[in-house]
Amino acid sequence: QVQLQESGPGLVKPSETLSLTCTVSGGSISSYYWSWIRQPPGKGLEWIGYIYYSGSTNYNPSLKSRVTISVDTSKNQFSLKLSSVTAADTAVYYCARGLGVTAIPVGYWGQGTLVTVSS
């Protein structure tokens, strides 16, 4: 059973870059789409973007100018970078995988990691 685990700083200063890594275990990162989704405290889900194992990406247009998602197949990991963060970027960040060979529906989720943007 594939498992995903987010890791990274829980506190980021305003204007800095948020960086998270998702480690995939129980399966290969190859042949699948890998996503980042976030959820501000007490609010709903927001798709950030996804990457195919080959490296092709698709980002939420509202975040596109600040987002970079990359993949490291040798480490079975993929990563998120979100630049110029503000308090509005405070959220639980989930890494995820499609149920099958498409990006959605999302069939596998990490447990999520809370990232707070504050000085």
Place this chain on the structure above:
Amino acid sequence: QSVLTQPPSVSGAPGQRVTISCTGSSSNIGAGYDVHWYQQLPGTAPKLLIYGNSNRPSGVPDRFSGSKSGTSASLAITGLQAEDEADYYCQSYDSSLSGNWVFGGGTKLTVL
């Protein structure tokens, strides 16, 4: 303001049937894109509940069902149980937003 509109809350007594609607438009649900539903129990990550409008992943009880018609979709839960109390989200694809996935705003289900 979410692209997909869900009621903020619904409630029902144990054993009852409840439905949660997800209303979209001609650029998402109405364009024929599939709708997926997720259940988020308090303090946990979302879990896929229904995919492809009406399909249940392995392990999801048949008390949960999904349907789609026109620009809307619905999630129905029959034989309501206390453990069904959670937030529910619909999701689809929107062709007007450059390949964007969209989520509904979420519906809080309270079991009375």
